[in-house]
Amino acid sequence: MLxxxxxxxxxxxxxxxxxxxTPTRPARVGRLxxxxxxxxxxxxxxCASLGVVKACxxxxxxxxxxGMVVSNAYHLWLRPGHEVVRDLGGLHRxxxxxxxxxxxxGGFQVFSLAxxxxxxxxxxxxxxxxxxxxxxxxxxxxxxxxxxxxxxIAMIFDECAPYPSAHDYIERSLERTLRWSERSQxxxxxxxxxxxxxxxxGVYPDLRARSAEGTVAIGFDGYAxxxxxxGESKAEMLAALETVLPYLPEDQPRYVMGVGTPLDILECxxxxxxxxxxxxxxxxxxxxxxxxxxxxxxINRAEFxxxxxxxxxxCPCPTCRRYSxxxxxxxxxxxxxxxxxxxxxxxxxxxARFMAALREAIAAGAVDALRARLSAWTRRERExxxxx
Amino acid sequence: MLxxxxxxxxxxxxxxxxxxxTPTRPARVGRLxxxxxxxxxxxxxxCASLGVVKACxxxxxxxxxxGMVVSNAYHLWLRPGHEVVRDLGGLHRxxxxxxxxxxxxGGFQVFSLAxxxxxxxxxxxxxxxxxxxxxxxxxxxxxxxxxxxxxxIAMIFDECAPYPSAHDYIERSLERTLRWSERSQxxxxxxxxxxxxxxxxGVYPDLRARSAEGTVAIGFDGYAxxxxxxGESKAEMLAALETVLPYLPEDQPRYVMGVGTPLDILECxxxxxxxxxxxxxxxxxxxxxxxxxxxxxxINRAEFxxxxxxxxxxCPCPTCRRYSxxxxxxxxxxxxxxxxxxxxxxxxxxxARFMAALREAIAAGAVDALRARLSAWTRRERExxxxx
Numbered sequence: 001m002l003x004x005x006x007x008x009x010x011x012x013x014x015x016x017x018x019x020x021x022t023p024t025r026p027a028r029v030g031r032l033x034x035x036x037x038x039x040x041x042x043x044x045x046x047c048a049s050l051g052v053v054k055a056c057x058x059x060x061x062x063x064x065x066x067g068m069v070v071s072n073a074y075h076l077w078l079r080p081g082h083e084v085v086r087d088l089g090g091l092h093r094x095x096x097x098x099x100x101x102x103x104x105x106g107g108f109q110v111f112s113l114a115x116x117x118x119x120x121x122x123x124x125x126x127x128x129x130x131x132x133x134x135x136x137x138x139x140x141x142x143x144x145x146x147x148x149x150x151x152x153i154a155m156i157f158d159e160c161a162p163y164p165s166a167h168d169y170i171e172r173s174l175e176r177t178l179r180w181s182e183r184s185q186x187x188x189x190x191x192x193x194x195x196x197x198x199x200x201x202g203v204y205p206d207l208r209a210r211s212a213e214g215t216v217a218i219g220f221d222g223y224a225x226x227x228x229x230x231g232e233s234k235a236e237m238l239a240a241l242e243t244v245l246p247y248l249p250e251d252q253p254r255y256v257m258g259v260g261t262p263l264d265i266l267e268c269x270x271x272x273x274x275x276x277x278x279x280x281x282x283x284x285x286x287x288x289x290x291x292x293x294x295x296x297x298x299i300n301r302a303e304f305x306x307x308x309x310x311x312x313x314x315c316p317c318p319t320c321r322r323y324s325x326x327x328x329x330x331x332x333x334x335x336x337x338x339x340x341x342x343x344x345x346x347x348x349x350x351x352a353r354f355m356a357a358l359r360e361a362i363a364a365g366a367v368d369a370l371r372a373r374l375s376a377w378t379r380r381e382r383e384x385x386x387x388x
Numbered sequence: 389m390l391x392x393x394x395x396x397x398x399x400x401x402x403x404x405x406x407x408x409x410t411p412t413r414p415a416r417v418g419r420l421x422x423x424x425x426x427x428x429x430x431x432x433x434x435c436a437s438l439g440v441v442k443a444c445x446x447x448x449x450x451x452x453x454x455g456m457v458v459s460n461a462y463h464l465w466l467r468p469g470h471e472v473v474r475d476l477g478g479l480h481r482x483x484x485x486x487x488x489x490x491x492x493x494g495g496f497q498v499f500s501l502a503x504x505x506x507x508x509x510x511x512x513x514x515x516x517x518x519x520x521x522x523x524x525x526x527x528x529x530x531x532x533x534x535x536x537x538x539x540x541i542a543m544i545f546d547e548c549a550p551y552p553s554a555h556d557y558i559e560r561s562l563e564r565t566l567r568w569s570e571r572s573q574x575x576x577x578x579x580x581x582x583x584x585x586x587x588x589x590g591v592y593p594d595l596r597a598r599s600a601e602g603t604v605a606i607g608f609d610g611y612a613x614x615x616x617x618x619g620e621s622k623a624e625m626l627a628a629l630e631t632v633l634p635y636l637p638e639d640q641p642r643y644v645m646g647v648g649t650p651l652d653i654l655e656c657x658x659x660x661x662x663x664x665x666x667x668x669x670x671x672x673x674x675x676x677x678x679x680x681x682x683x684x685x686x687i688n689r690a691e692f693x694x695x696x697x698x699x700x701x702x703c704p705c706p707t708c709r710r711y712s713x714x715x716x717x718x719x720x721x722x723x724x725x726x727x728x729x730x731x732x733x734x735x736x737x738x739x740a741r742f743m744a745a746l747r748e749a750i751a752a753g754a755v756d757a758l759r760a761r762l763s764a765w766t767r768r769e770r771e772x773x774x775x776x
Binding site for chain 2: 051056095305323327334
């Protein structure tokens with residue numbers, strides 16, 4: 001666990017290079033190169049909202065095979081403060097992670113976590129979910145925070161409207177988000193950091209189209225599709241995605257925010273999405289749900305108490321190489337923090353392996369076979385996911 | 389993190405070899421060789437009561453430089469059950485730790501954790517602190533549990549009387565513990581496991597002497613001094629220790645249970661004690677108290693928020709090599725489990741380094757200089773600790 005250099009010369013380097021290495025359509029395999037290194041796409045980025053993937057030290061995240069994480073402007077602004085992170089050498093050095101980082105703008109968190117929100121043209125007034133302090137987040141403030149953090153990719157400040165919302169509300173919201181997108185771009189001032197736009201529009205095809213057109217017209221280094229995985233059905237999610245994708249430039253990276261299960265990721269990637277993030281692998285681990293190719297496995301099942309088998313005999317992760325189901329069930333039952341760490345490490349490794357298998361399947365034109373391999377994942381998922 | 393072999397041939401090997409490598413007196417440096425390997429003494433053993441050092445995976449405990457841990461018959465009997473651990477290949481394989489393990493008999497825990505205790509000649513009836521179930525722990529049961537766990541060293545079943553207790557009570561208690569010691573020895577049936585006696589007797593010199601004589605008369609592979617560090621003053625603790633030590637065979641290992649701070653360990657080792665265990669390093673870590681040669685350091689101090697310094701610039705642990713005080717303070721403040729892991733790893737490394745320095749000081753006749761180096765540890769400790 002040696003400290004690697006966090007100082008990378010950037011003069012002359014583009015902020016973001018995206019090359020499609022396997023020119024299949026609509027799914028594609030590519031390589032995304034950022035200030036702090038490269039990842040293969042489709043890529044899964046675990047959430048390190050507070051500067052750490054929950055219960056998993058940074059070196060274990062890398063050992064799991066993951067090369068990029070998502071952190072968060074809202075969380076790091078509230079504590080320890082973006083200026084503190086900047087003064088400590090920036091987010092990479094702060095969290096001991098020298099690979100790429102994307103930061104979300106706080107748009108989603110201010111709507112999902114904060115209290116007493118008041119949305120105006122200027123931004124969002126709210127109370128901190130930690131201190132209760134009255135605060136105001138705007139496009140300019142979000143970019144100031146993200147510029148100070150120094151992530152590889154910053155996101156524009158958007159409103160993530162709740163599901164369900166009326167057509168009328170979503171329309172006003174997305175037009176405001178387009179104005180915030182322009183202001184985000186104008187405020188963006190870190191020359192080592194790429195900036196992504198975010199397409200909103202809820203489940204309304206006309207509004208998704210309008211948001212996509214408007215966002216691409218402004219012009220960003222990549223495009224995210226937001227406001228999905230917020231309660232709509234899987235069919236609605238994929239329909240919204242299919243509406244948006246034709247508007248996005250083929251040669252730029254596409255990111256669906258907050259998605260999701262392996263099957264959801266597969267369905268989105270099959271349609272041409274390159275980047276994903278979700279709290280699922282670590283949250284499921286802390287709830288004792290372990291990911292295998294045969295579907296999630298509850299570690300607290302009584303028959304595992306005496307099982308000397310690894311969680312997943314085919315998994316190369318340290319947890320599966322070293323420990324039995326019986327021991328892991330014991331740690332989980334006793335609420336030992338080490339249990340959360342070991343189970344998170346397994347789930348993160350599963351995601352890394354799944355993404356590698358997905359890239360291979362896309363390159364080989366074998367996505368249907370991979371989808372079939374996931375058939376043991378929940379019945380609901382199987383039934384709701386339309387074929388591409 | 390490869391799985392090493394847990395199967396060690398034992399025919400012909402003694403259960404315990406203890407050699408004093410530096411024949412100074414009364415302090416000594418030695419080597420203790422057990423079924424699962426060797427450690428240098430004086431040795432500090434962190435507590436893995438439930439089969440895991442709290443918040444610290446087994447490979448990190450080894451990385452911290454610690455070679456032996458203490459686990460617990462009471463805890464593992466209650467969950468997951470000693471027969472479960474045995475069926476999963478024994479405690480070493482269960483917890484992924486292939487180095488020596490000592491198990492305490494449950495005598496201390498049944499008095500400190502369980503409810504509704506009823507002590508009879510037979511043993512102790514109590515209610516589980518987890519399920520409330522009515523249970524009975526006896527010398528025979530404790531050895532059955534420890535034999536099944538397969539630790540390198542088992543302990544006799546004793547009563548750890550509270551402090552303060554009347555002379556009369558302690559006398560009856562220690563005589564009963566002597567009978568339990570004989571029954572423990574008779575019940576001990578694992579040919580790969582050494583067995584230690586435990587000297588009790590509270591703070592009464594005549595009773596400590598009686599307990600030591602009686603225990604040594606029965607004859608064990610090593611001798612523990614129990615009932616210390618339970619609330620008595622440091623002067624009382626060291627007086628009790630000094631009463632007992634002359635009765636213990638010089639060529640066998642001596643273990644003071646539940647001690648303690650670096651200074652307490654130094655004072656005991658200076659008097660000829662070889663083995664120590666305590667929850668202090670990991671418990672202090674979870675409370676944000678970090679160990680340095682200059683004394684404990686509270687990580688939540690406001691001035692650390694912007695500190696880019698490592699916890700301890702001279703410490704070789706992964707936490708100090710990789711992270712700043714500012715980041716560690718942030719993790720601690722946000723109650724991130726990774727914070728407990730990283731801070732525990734540092735404190736365990738400090739203990740390993742302290743023990744190495746202590747062995748070196750004993751060998752060099754420089755214990756006074758090491759004591760002086762610990763002078764920044766609390767004023768109370770400095771003032772109460774008599775010089776040897």
